[in-house]
Amino acid sequence: MAITPDETHDAKRKSWVTSSNGHADFPIQNLPLGIFSTVNNWGDTPRGGVAIGDEVFDLKAACEAKLFSGDAEKAVRAASNTTLNDLMAMGTGPRAALRKQLSALLAEGTAESRKAQPLAAKLLHKTSNCNLHLPAKIGAFTDFFAGITHAENGGKRRGANPPLSSNYKYVPVAYHSRASTVRPTGVDVRRPNGQRVVDGDKLPTFGPCLKMDFELEFGIWIGNGNAWGDSIPTGTAANHVFGYCMLNDWSARDIQRWESQPLGPFLSKNLGTTISPWIVTPEALAPFQIAQPLRPEGDPRPLPYLWDDTDQREGQLDLELEVLIHTETMRAKGLPPQRIAVSNTKHLYWTVAQMVAHHTCGGCSLEPGDIFGSGTISGPTPENYGSIAELSFDGTRDIPLNSGETRRWVNDGDDIYLRARGKRAGCVPIGFGDCCARMVAGKAP
Ligand code: MN
Numbered sequence: 198m199a200i201t202p203d204e205t206h207d208a209k210r211k212s213w214v215t216s217s218n219g220h221a222d223f224p225i226q227n228l229p230l231g232i233f234s235t236v237n238n239w240g241d242t243p244r245g246g247v248a249i250g251d252e253v254f255d256l257k258a259a260c261e262a263k264l265f266s267g268d269a270e271k272a273v274r275a276a277s278n279t280t281l282n283d284l285m286a287m288g289t290g291p292r293a294a295l296r297k298q299l300s301a302l303l304a305e306g307t308a309e310s311r312k313a314q315p316l317a318a319k320l321l322h323k324t325s326n327c328n329l330h331l332p333a334k335i336g337a338f339t340d341f342f343a344g345i346t347h348a349e350n351g352g353k354r355r356g357a358n359p360p361l362s363s364n365y366k367y368v369p370v371a372y373h374s375r376a377s378t379v380r381p382t383g384v385d386v387r388r389p390n391g392q393r394v395v396d397g398d399k400l401p402t403f404g405p406c407l408k409m410d411f412e413l414e415f416g417i418w419i420g421n422g423n424a425w426g427d428s429i430p431t432g433t434a435a436n437h438v439f440g441y442c443m444l445n446d447w448s449a450r451d452i453q454r455w456e457s458q459p460l461g462p463f464l465s466k467n468l469g470t471t472i473s474p475w476i477v478t479p480e481a482l483a484p485f486q487i488a489q490p491l492r493p494e495g496d497p498r499p500l501p502y503l504w505d506d507t508d509q510r511e512g513q514l515d516l517e518l519e520v521l522i523h524t525e526t527m528r529a530k531g532l533p534p535q536r537i538a539v540s541n542t543k544h545l546y547w548t549v550a551q552m553v554a555h556h557t558c559g560g561c562s563l564e565p566g567d568i569f570g571s572g573t574i575s576g577p578t579p580e581n582y583g584s585i586a587e588l589s590f591d592g593t594r595d596i597p598l599n600s601g602e603t604r605r606w607v608n609d610g611d612d613i614y615l616r617a618r619g620k621r622a623g624c625v626p627i628g629f630g631d632c633c634a635r636m637v638a639g640k641a642p
Contacts, residue, residue, distance in 0.1 A: 200483040200486070202484050203297075204300070205297060206483060206624065206625075208226075208623060208624055210225055210226065210300070210304050210305075211225065212224070212225040212249060212250070213303065213305050213310060214250050214252055214254075214303055216252060217251075217252075217303075218250070220250045221628050222629065223249055224250070224627060225300060225304060226625040227481050227627040228247050228248075228249065228296055228300065228303075228478070228481060229475035229476055229481065229630070230247060230292075230440065230475070230476045231245070231253075231330075231332045232245060232246070232279065232280060232329070232330040232331065232332045232333075233327045233328060233329055234328050236326050242279060243280075244256065244257035244276070244277055245257060245273070245275075245278070248324065249321075251323065251325070252322060252324060253324050254299070254303065254320055254321055255321070256273045258320045260273040260274050261277075262320065264313055264316065265298050266298070267294060269291065269294040269295040269298040271287065272284055272287065272291035275291070280334045280566070281566075282333050283565075285333060285418065285419070285421070285566055286420070287420075287421065288436060292439070292480070296478065296480050296481075302317055303317070329381055329382070332474060332475075332476050333418065333565070333566035334566050335568050336566055337373065337564070337567045337568075338374045338376040338567070339371050339556060340372055340374040340414075340466065340569070340572065341370065341371040341552050341571055342369075342572040343370075343545045343547040343552065343571050344544060344545060344573045344574045345365070345544070346544065346575040346576060346581070346582075347412075347572060347574070347584065348360075350586075350587045351586075354586065354591045366492075367497060367499075369552050371555075371572075372461075374467065374470070376568070377467075378469050378470060379470045379471075379568065380470070380634070381472060382471060382474055382630075382632050382633050383633065385637045386469035386471065386634050386635070386636055386637065387468070387637055387638075387640070388405050388406055388468075388637065389405070390405055391403065391404075391465070392456065393408075393451035393454070394451070394454070401455055404642045405639045406449035408449065408586070408606050410447070410448040410449070410585045410586050410606065410607060411447060411520065411607060411613045411615075412447070412583060412584050413583030413584065414444040414445065414570040414574065414583075415442075415514075416444035417438060417552070417569040418439040418440045418441065418566070418568055419439060419553075419564065419565060419566065419567040420439030421436070421437055422567070423437070423563055424562060425561075425562040426560040426562075427562075428554070428558050428559070429557045430554060431502065431551055432505040432507065432508065432550075434549070434551075434554050435550055437563065439565070440476035440477055440478045441476065441477050441629075442474070442476060442477070442632070443518075443615040444471070444473075445472075445613060445615050445634065446573070447469050447470060447471065447636075448466060448584070450465070450586055453465030469634070471613075471615075471634040472632060473629045473631060477627070477629055482514060482516075482627075484619065484621050485515050485516060485619035485620075486511045486513070486514060487515045489512055489513040489548050502558055503547075505550065512548035512549065512551075513542065514619075516618065517541055518539065518540040518541060518617050519538065519539050519540075519614075520613065520615055520616075521613070522534065522537050522598065522613060522614075523535070523612040523614065525610035526600045526602055527598070532599060534612065534614055535598055537585075537588060537596060538581065538583055539581060540575060540582075540583050541574070541576060542617075544577075545574060549571075553569075556569075585604065585605070585606055589605040608636070609636055609637055609638045610636070611635065611636050612633055613633065613635075613636070614631065614632065614633040616628065616629065616632070617629040
């Protein structure tokens with residue numbers, strides 16, 4: 198069910214937390230949830246917080262100060278833990294109630310903020326003084342393949358004819374990936390060693406990945422789950438989504454090519470996954486809901502269990518996506534990160550509700566804190582390609598950089614940033630914050 202925009206989305210609403218007014222990512226209209234602790238504060242434990250401008254509002258302290266009531270009070274009590282799993286398990290009601298009360302508390306000139314601002318102002322921490330942790334204990338990570346252009350480009354690289362497998366327009370294709378190696382923004386990712394067939398060789402050798410790639414993906418956090426044996430219909434799947442992040446599914450393409458015959462991917466995908474640590478809620482994204490774009494003429498209609506009229510009418514999101522690279526040389530020269538791709542969530546062939554429904558149609562249980570990757574979101578033209586394998590045409594063409602360097606794959610020392618932003622006339626734009634990690638040299642094989 199679509200979420201109707203309300204006073205929390207009002208473009209005229211400003212916050213007394215002045216750094217949030219006009220903030221690119223975290224104005225008061227966003228209010229994403231995460232887990233933080235303060236730096237240099239011995240014994241400080243991770244707990245729930247909300248990003249507002251350049252600051253983090255402490256939900257545990259707000260709970261202790263009794264700033265919330267009703268369902269919102271239940272939500273902040275659950276958010277006082279070291280992960281958000283308990284809050285995720287509560288479903289949509291408490292989360293939405295928390296948003297309403299938070300917005301009123303942090304807004305300028307409301308009855309709530311006039312009363313509580315002096316106390317609430319003491320519960321803010323500068324984000325620059327905080328560690329941002331994984332927001333949940335991740336039980337399972339599933340990676341979808343819902344970017345149809347990325348799927349087609351992959352088929353072309355493999356020489357498949359036709360490039361798209363015959364199941365693609367029927368099945369929201371996915372595989373079970375690895376939860377233990379998901380890390381928040383800012384954590385270096387190490388180049389893996391593995392088996393791969395080096396160009397020109399016939400047999401595999403063991404050594405460092407020579408074809409390191411990123412994947413521009415949208416992350417989906419599962420809220421309340423389903424019992425084993427039950428399935429979640431497409432029409433109610435949105436109630437099981439707690440929120441969204443950006444997700445870089447680092448991919449060792451040479452290892453992947455060799456190991457994925459016929460199963461996989463395996464080691465090529467479990468070396469590390471970088472996510473943006475703030476969870477942007479479905480309520481915050483209400484203004485950016487759109488219809489699922491019509492399938493091209495001749496494509497099959499999804500099977501009935503994947504079809505829901507409301508989901509088709511409003512189940513997709515319109516978010517602008519970007520990939521930027523910041524190499525060691527760029528940093529040394531004082532150059533800013535360079536954008537190398539732009540895309541949009543509307544290029545996904547399946548909606549999030551269809552992914553949830555498909556995942557559970559055979560009775561698989563989802564649990565609070567499970568995470569999905571959407572699959573690499575490439576768009577129709579080369580500037581929309583969401584992986585370096587696509588941008589460099591499988592390592593055969595140089596990608597020129599403004600530092601005078603070129604890239605065909607990701608080098609050691611390269612920082613890769615993913616960004617997402619919702620923009621719509623009459624609305625305050627919101628963003629997802631940083632999803633960035635540096636690829637660093639691997640260990641000796
Ligand atoms: Mn992926």
